[in-house]
Amino acid sequence: MKQITNHNAFVRGLLVLMLAGALALPLIAQEAGDEEVGLADVVLALERISGQLAALEEPADSPDDHEGLSMGGGPRFDFRYFLDMGTMNDYLASRGTYTPFAAYFLPMVNSGGGTWRLNITRELQIGWNAWGGGLSSLGFRTGGVDIVDADIDGQDDYYSYASYGISVNDLVAQYKFTLAENRFYLGVGGLVGLASESFSISQNQRTVISGVVDALTGSNDWTRLLLDTGAYLTLQFQPDPDNRFFRLSLNGGFDYPIAIGEWMPSAGVHHDDLVPPVAFNAMNCWVGIGLDFNL
Numbered sequence: 001m002k003q004i005t006n007h008n009a010f011v012r013g014l015l016v017l018m019l020a021g022a023l024a025l026p027l028i029a030q031e032a033g034d035e036e037v038g039l040a041d042v043v044l045a046l047e048r049i050s051g052q053l054a055a056l057e058e059p060a061d062s063p064d065d066h067e068g069l070s071m072g073g074g075p076r077f078d079f080r081y082f083l084d085m086g087t088m089n090d091y092l093a094s095r096g097t098y099t100p101f102a103a104y105f106l107p108m109v110n111s112g113g114g115t116w117r118l119n120i121t122r123e124l125q126i127g128w129n130a131w132g133g134g135l136s137s138l139g140f141r142t143g144g145v146d147i148v149d150a151d152i153d154g155q156d157d158y159y160s161y162a163s164y165g166i167s168v169n170d171l172v173a174q175y176k177f178t179l180a181e182n183r184f185y186l187g188v189g190g191l192v193g194l195a196s197e198s199f200s201i202s203q204n205q206r207t208v209i210s211g212v213v214d215a216l217t218g219s220n221d222w223t224r225l226l227l228d229t230g231a232y233l234t235l236q237f238q239p240d241p242d243n244r245f246f247r248l249s250l251n252g253g254f255d256y257p258i259a260i261g262e263w264m265p266s267a268g269v270h271h272d273d274l275v276p277p278v279a280f281n282a283m284n285c286w287v288g289i290g291l292d293f294n295l
Contacts, residue, residue: 073116077107078288098139134165182241195226221266230255
């Protein structure tokens with residue numbers, strides 16, 4: 001910024017000197033006896049000076065050309081499709097008569113998230129993504145040591161919910177290319193982080209003690225830790241080319257979580273309960289829109 005200021009001062013000084021010289025030219029010429037130098041010559045000289053200054057002048061900074069660090073972020077509304085949900089549904093069928101889990105998360109229905117970024121340069125961003133969601137299915141549990149089966153049909157006499165959930169926190173690095181100056185940008189990003197997934201079947205609460213124990217211990221709950229990896233593309237649109245504060249984005253990518261731990265039971269889970277499938281992978285492809293705010 002200091003160099004730009006010094007440059008502008010130099011240009012202004014040069015302009016003053018050239019202008020003074022151009023105005024003094026007729027007087028010098030008259031004293032020298034040259035009658036052909038007149039006002040037209042002065043105007044022509046000024047036009048040449050103006051053209052030279054225009055060539056020297058640096059272009060104005062783009063609204064997106066900013067020095068130093070800046071921050072931004074916004075919510076994400078992503079549709080996610082889980083490619084291996086069939087494996088989890090096979091396990092669900094072994095636990096009772098439940099409607100299979102849907103293979104997708106819907107934004108603002110059973111899933112949501114957001115992002116926060118630090119702009120290192122115009123092109124490079126690093127930051128953090130967080131999202132999560134869950135599915136549930138109403139039905140009747142079968143088997144186990146804690147069911148109530150007065151009519152001896154093999155099913156618990158109490159309704160219950162089977163649930164699957166996942167929570168993800170990722171570090172993100174993104175490189176952005178300019179497609180149309182101050183209008184469209186294409187970003188390529190990668191992510192890595194930690195995730196936690198869970199499966200549970202709500203306990204029948206036929207007694208006060210059972211209900212309290214279930215609420216305090218999360219009975220019939222299984223959790224597993226994951227290493228989340230993935231990559232994505234984002235197309236950003238800036239509605240106002242003179243203001244980089246707000247952008248719209250269309251995002252799409254693929255997440256591939258890797259299990260780094262076993263399914264662990266919560267307190268209160270019976271040792272005879274079936275463990276969720278080790279082979280289940282919460283890999284998912286996703287697409288969504290985003291609202292990006294830059295500070």
